[in-house]
Amino acid sequence: MxxxxxxxxxxxxxxxxxxxxxxxxxxxxxxxxxxxxxxxxxxxxxxxxxxxxxxxxxxxxxxxxxxxxxxxxxxxxxxxxxxxxxxxxxxxTTNLTSFFRESHHFPILAEHLKKVKEPIEIWCSAASTGEEPYSIAMTACEAFNTLTPPVRIIATDIDTNVLNTGANGVYSIDRLDKMSPERARRFFLRGKGAREGQVRVRPELRQMISFKQVNLLADNWGVSGPFDVIFCRNVMIYFDKPTQGKILDRFAPLMKPDGLLFAGHSENFLYVCDEFKLRGKTVYELDPDRKTSSAKLRRA
Ligand SMILES: C[S@@+](CC[C@H](N)C(=O)[O-])C[C@H]1O[C@@H](n2cnc3c(N)ncnc32)[C@H](O)[C@@H]1O
Missing domain, CATH: 1.10.155.10 (Chemotaxis receptor methyltransferase CheR, N-terminal domain)
Incomplete structure (x- = not known):
């Protein structure tokens, strides 16, 4: 896309x-x-x-x-x-995405999901056409070995066209090219007749996700948390550093104390915000030594 x-x-x-x-x-x-x-x-x-x-x-x-x-x-x-x-x-907007993009994140997500208390809340904050939230949903199904894991995902984006695509959950079959045949069989239904060449995500995956428009720049996001996981991948690269810092400062209070923040491979949040520390592989966690008030004062 x-x-x-x-x-x-x-x-x-x-x-x-x-x-x-x-x-x-x-x-x-x-x-x-x-x-x-x-x-x-x-x-x-x-x-x-x-x-x-x-x-x-x-x-x-x-x-x-x-x-x-x-x-x-x-x-x-x-x-x-x-x-x-x-x-x-x-x-x-630029909506480039794919299923299991930056695949090293998903085993980390699976391990985290198995450790945290249920019900699990996840925010995918730049969901584009849906491949990322559906990858999160598939990971949750695999982690709990069921199509109905105790996980709710809110998938948001500023772009209403891509949100509609995500909510429809229908993709060209070549979007699954890099996915294992087992995964493809387990989580997608193949189109027939006029829908030949397309796949639809299984209804159980679709039901785990609410799609909603959220502009990360807006004063009110209308999402409440607290979240076990926030995905914010490959959107901060379009923002300047002060904007990145403001958004990260607002993510921190929405996270559970042991929550994880997943960033894109080329994004580095360390120098724009004091709330998070790097855990590794562009995954961040709340920094227990953070000095929220001084960071806010500096940026005010
Ligand atoms: C390159 S895509 C990344 C998609 C996915 N996170 C990934 O890594 O594959 C960036 C997405 O950020 C969205 N976006 C851009 N500005 C935004 C904003 N102010 N608030 C929310 N989403 C925004 C775009 O619409 C686009 O779908």
């Missing part, structure tokens, strides 16, 4: 191209960057101008608006909660 488009061009190249359907100036790009940063915390790199053009040109076509200036004016005039704001945000 990688939405990242191929060629990245510089601002000046894009400006001088005559063949574009819509004019897209460096000023337009700056406006987009400011808007998506404010809305979702996503810090778009300079190099993303071409990608942004191709994703948002589709919104101009869909809305029948003939220029970026008008499109962005209208967006700015809206409350931030309009349908177009949702479509704008959905267009600019």
């Amino acid at each position: 990688e939405k990242e488009s191929g060629s990245m061009k510089s601002s000046s190249q894009t400006r001088t191209e005559g063949s574009k359907e819509f004019e897209f100036t460096a000023r337009d790009f700056e406006r987009v960057r400011a808007l998506i940063y404010k809305k979702a915390g996503i810090a778009l790199a300079e190099s993303k101008q071409e990608m942004v053009y191709s994703r948002l040109a589709r919104r101009l076509r869909a809305t029948g608006i003939s220029s970026f200036v008008t499109y962005l004016d209208r967006l700015e005039q809206g409350s931030g909660e309009t349908e177009e704001w949702e479509a704008f945000t959905n267009a600019l």
Whole structure:
């Protein structure tokens, strides 16, 4: 589900191209960057101008608006909660994910689940199209050797399109290419007839998960915890360090004392937050020596 488009061009190249359907100036790009940063915390790199053009040109076509200036004016005039704001945000997220991505995390998760007190609560906070929360659910089933383990998963994302895909639980069969045949058989139903080439997650897995929109930048997340596990993988890379720090400070009080926080392979939370310490393999736990109040004061 990688939405990242191929060629990245510089601002000046894009400006001088005559063949574009819509004019897209460096000023337009700056406006987009400011808007998506404010809305979702996503810090778009300079190099993303071409990608942004191709994703948002589709919104101009869909809305029948003939220029970026008008499109962005209208967006700015809206409350931030309009349908177009949702479509704008959905267009600019990057949703790359897969089943059992960063597979070294799942045996650690399984061991943890066997140790903690039931019922077990897990928050998957950047769930994308659902492969990550379903991988968590499969791991729980395997850990407890049942399709109905004592585990509840809340799967959230800012992007409403990917949440719908996750909630449907239907995938192209090639998404299971790297999964063992035993797992695939145990947890998926194969489509037949018109659904040939597709698989559906078993209803028991689907029932373990609630999908819900949560913007990690919002003041109120509407999730209460306390959580045994939080997955927050490969989303912090889109945020700047102060934003990462604020989100991590808010995760800490939502965790059970022995809870685990799973991060993406290229994410390092050690220098942005004092609440967590590294346990290893980009898995974090609450730091018993943390000085919550001084960290907050520094960031205020
Ligand atoms: C690259 S995917 C990572 C998916 C999954 N966690 C994984 O590692 O495979 C990043 C996800 O973060 C979501 N996202 C971006 N900004 C967000 C925000 N402010 N709040 C919540 N989710 C956000 C995107 O919509 C996208 O689905």
